[in-house]
Amino acid sequence: MKFSFLTLFPSLISGYFEDSILKRARDEGRIEIEWVNFREFSQDRFKKVDEYQIGGGAGLVIEPTVITQAIAEIKANNQDAKILFLLPAGKPFTHQDACRLAQKESHLVLVCGRYEGIDERAIEANADEVFCMGDYILTGGEIAALALCDAVSRQIPGVLGNEESLQGESFDSFLLEAPVFARVKTPEGLSAPSEYSKGNHARICALKRRLSLAKTQYYRPDLYKKYKIQESDKGKK
DSSP, X not given: OEEEEEESOHHHXXXXXXXXXXXXXXXXXXXXXXXEEGGGGOOXXXXXXXXXXXXXXXXXXXXXXXXXXXXXXXXXXXXXXXXXXXXXXXXXXXXHHHHHHHHHOSEEEEEOOBTTEEOHHHHHHHOSEEEEOSSSOOXXXXXXXXXXXXXXXXXXXXXXXXXXXXXXXXXXXXBOOOOOOOSSOOOTTOOOOGGGGSOOHHHHHHHHHHHHHHHHHHHOHHHHHHHHHHHHHHHHO
């Protein structure tokens, strides 16, 4: 999988891949990372990329030409590249989206906005999908793009050292992962469930299932409701 980041600040991207799992995945060729500074596509002699808004309003807007030309150059080398914009108006990004993109795509282009936003014409002309990473505003799209890249990358075969780590993760089937506990001595009253230590894997799985349901119902009643609807639909088939 190749990830191309369109950004005004490549240094915000590069450091994320210098350590841990994604560094190893990159070194092994399981993921390829590039960053494109779309300032280089500016026709302004000072490489200016932002303009005042038509009709007035606070904040400057990234003009559409630099984004469109940067994307055109990437697609000239790979017509199958999928263009993703990270915007508040996008659909909420989910675990299911991460799995789908990892399975079906080979090249994701992540457009990182800045300032007041990106000219709407660039979005309409180029976006294959638009995602929102949460109901909050960031100073730029780099953090959101990195989060999406991370979520997709870990679904690529071989990126995680232990493929079993992907099994039973939070958000699978709308459920949160069951509580996990380290093998350490703990003060009295803080012990982990004793069933975890008895070696009966069937009973451990059953307990983890119950704890997963309880945790989801307590922390994320919205997900629990989706889970119940999903189970009800299964029962009707």
